[in-house]
Amino acid sequence: MNIDLRGAMRTFATGVCVMTTYLDEATGRRHDGLTVNSLTSVSLDPPMVSVCLRHDSAFLADLLKTKVWALSILDVGAADIASEFAKSRDVRAAVLRTVSATPGKRTGALVLDSPGWLECRLQTHLPAGDHVIAIGDVVATGTQKRRPPLVFLNGAYQAIT
Numbered sequence: 001m002n003i004d005l006r007g008a009m010r011t012f013a014t015g016v017c018v019m020t021t022y023l024d025e026a027t028g029r030r031h032d033g034l035t036v037n038s039l040t041s042v043s044l045d046p047p048m049v050s051v052c053l054r055h056d057s058a059f060l061a062d063l064l065k066t067k068v069w070a071l072s073i074l075d076v077g078a079a080d081i082a083s084e085f086a087k088s089r090d091v092r093a094a095v096l097r098t099v100s101a102t103p104g105k106r107t108g109a110l111v112l113d114s115p116g117w118l119e120c121r122l123q124t125h126l127p128a129g130d131h132v133i134a135i136g137d138v139v140a141t142g143t144q145k146r147r148p149p150l151v152f153l154n155g156a157y158q159a160i161t
Contacts, residue, residue, distance in 0.1 A: 013153040015039060016082050019051060020101075020110040021069040023062040031096050031110050034059045035085040037152045039071060047138035049120060052131040058089055060132055067122040069136065070104045072112035075147040079157040081112075082150060106140040115146035 014037040022031045038052040049071070053060040063069055074082055084095040100113040107119040120136030127133075148160050 010154050013151045013158070016074045016078075016150045016152050016157065017071045018074065018081065018085050018112055018114075019059075019069055019071050020096075020112075021059065021063045021066050022109060023066060029108075030093075032059050032062055032089060033085050033092050033096055033110065033112075035082045036071070039073075042135060047141075048123065048135060049118060049138055050133050050135045052128070052133050055127060055130055055132050060134075063122065063134060064125065066109075068107035068109050069120050069122075069134075070107060070109035070111045071118045071120070072101075072114040073116040074112075074150040075115050076150050076159040077147055078114070078150055082157060104140060111142070115149065116143045117141065 017036050017039050018033050019036045020031060020033040022029050034053075034057075036051050036053070040050045042048040042050050051071070053063070081095065081099060085092050096110065101110040103109070104111045104119040107121065109119060111117045111119070118138050119140040120138055123135050123137050125132050125134045151158050151160055
């Protein structure tokens with residue numbers, strides 16, 4: 001039996017976010033960001049979310065040390081930003097120096113100028129195949145009126161019209 005999970009999941013529309021964290025080093029704080037579309041609301045009381053990250057990612061290694069992150073939910077005008085944050089760590093670092101972002105008040109992780117954002121503290125993480133599920137307590141949120149959300153469907157960024 002041939003299981004084409006990637007092919008089947010391409011037909012499932014998901015929202016697109018940039019997830020950020022940082023690592024404090026001898027030379028100062030080094031921020032990193034990564035495009036994710038695996039954001040899931042886990043609980044409203046207490047407020048919790050999950051994201052899935054490749055188990056071998058340097059971003060995940062930083063997150064497991066820092067134990068905080070922010071998620072910026074992107075709108076249709078941010079497809080280029082989503083594409084850049086899906087690239088190598090060096091490319092992502094250059095993009096972080098140019099996007100409009102501020103450190104979150106509760107975590108210090110960068111929050112991008114976007115329609116919605118969350119700041120989270122790591123509660124637990126679980127290995128799952130070639131990924132790790134990070135579950136976090138939501139410690140702050142924010143929204144603002146913007147353009148429609150950016151979604152990922154059939155292998156491409158799309159706008160809901």
